[in-house]
Amino acid sequence: MDTRSNHNALAFDVTHLMVLSIAIPMTLGFMTTPLLGLTNTAVVGRMGNAEALAGLAIGAMLFDLILGSFNFLRASTTGLTAQAYGRHDQHEQQAVFSRAMISALGCGLALLCLSPLLMAAGLRLMGAEGAIAEATSTYFSIRMLAAPAALANYAILGFVLGRGQGNIGLLLQAIINGINILLSIYLGLTLDWGVAGVAWGTMAGETVGALAGLFIVLSGFGKASRPAWSEVFSRHRLAELFALNRDILIRTFVLIGAFTIMTRIGTSFGAVTLAANAVVMNFFLLSGYYLDGLANAAEQIIGRAIGAHYRPAFDRGLKLTTLWSFGLAALGSAFFFLAGPWLISVLTTSPEVRQAAETYLPWAAVTGPTGALAFLMDGVFIGATWSADMRNRMLISFAGYLLMLAVFVPLFGNHGLWLAMNAFLLFRGFFLAMLVKRRADQTFRAAQ
Secondary structure, three states, X not given: OOOOOOOOOOOOOOOHHHHHHHHHHHHHHHHHHHHHHHHXXXXXXXXXXXXXXHHHHHHHHHHHHHHHOOOHHHHHHHHHHHHHHHOOOHHHHHXXXXXXXXXXXXXXXXXXXXXXXXXXXXXXXXXXXXXXXXXXXXXXXXXXXXXXXXXXXXXXXXHHHHOOOHHHHHHHHHHHHHHHHHHHHHHHHHOOOOHHHHHHHHHHHHHHHHHHHHHHHHHOOOHHHOOOHHHHOOHHHHHHHHHHHHHHHHHHHHHHHHHHHHHHHHHOOOHHHHHHXXXXXXXXXXXXXXXXXXXXXXXHHHHHHHHHOOHHHHHHHHXXXXXXXXXXXXXXXXXXXXXXXXXXXXXXXXXXXXXXXXXXXXXXXXXXXXXXXXXXXXXXXHHOOOHHHHHXXXXXXXXXXHHHHHHHHHXXXXXXXXXXXXXXXXXXXXXXXXXXXXXXXXXXXHHO
């Protein structure tokens, strides 16, 4: 049925195909990331040097932690681009991209300049010494050369997602990770560069991906819609971008803190329980791939609907992404309950860890359903650029999480830890969902 209003030339229909055309490519793109990690680990692992492998793990973790903090570049660009796309405002789309790229390159260069200090702090934090510290330093110093390109890729991905171009997002992820994998194998194994080869492969993948993304995006820009520099650096637009990035950054830090606390408390239960938690946490991470893909679809559709001032598209987009999120989460949960013991046996050969992992499997298997609304609401609020609400509700959810930890970990040990994590996921989704109708009413009323 055609739900478009005759009074709104910007109206558009939201279909299952539209949702999946964004969600599926991005899910596939996200799934190439663990393949990359496995390849790099295998390359260095074949050197037979435990210190090199440990150094790679620490270096990759530090880099991902630092770069992951800048994910706001991707999220804010998606929301603002989607709204400009909904208004059919080519001029503002180019301006959003310009601001995002300038921010990304500026932050990337700042990280590059600060990399010696960041590396020293990371080594001290992780307690790395000797050959492990040397391997970490080698990997981190080379990998950090790609910081400007890596952050540029965040901005580029945010822009293409904001325009609903999930296939381009998948192409760019395939280029980045494909080149990374091939060069890591060639440089690390064939040329025997080891950790340095893996780092140079990663640096090359990020750089080529950024250049390819820039070419694709800039090729689609028309000269007639090119903004003046005074518009790009508009005080109002920059203040809007800064506030959006600030709120998403706070939200990201809190989220990282929640998982860090879970790992830290898990450590107190001993090596077997910690290893078991790490094994079954992979089930939550796998669920996160398709839930993130659907959140990306929500970002674009919700942002576009707000830009077009078209409430029916907002409502239907919310309905369809909710349907797919909970449907896939339920299927994923059922799969993990049935295949979980076999997957655990693949991931670890230790009988003690296997037994413990199977004990905690049910908690990890339900993280898809308990986290579905949280992922989806993040997408809705990013697309709508309701970032202050997202920040505030994350802080409230985190306070609830800490309370759950304080009450249930002493009572139930590791079971209490998993209970608190699932409650945290539920809190995030529920507290944001409570606001959606009121915020939507205010937003669309103001647009009339």
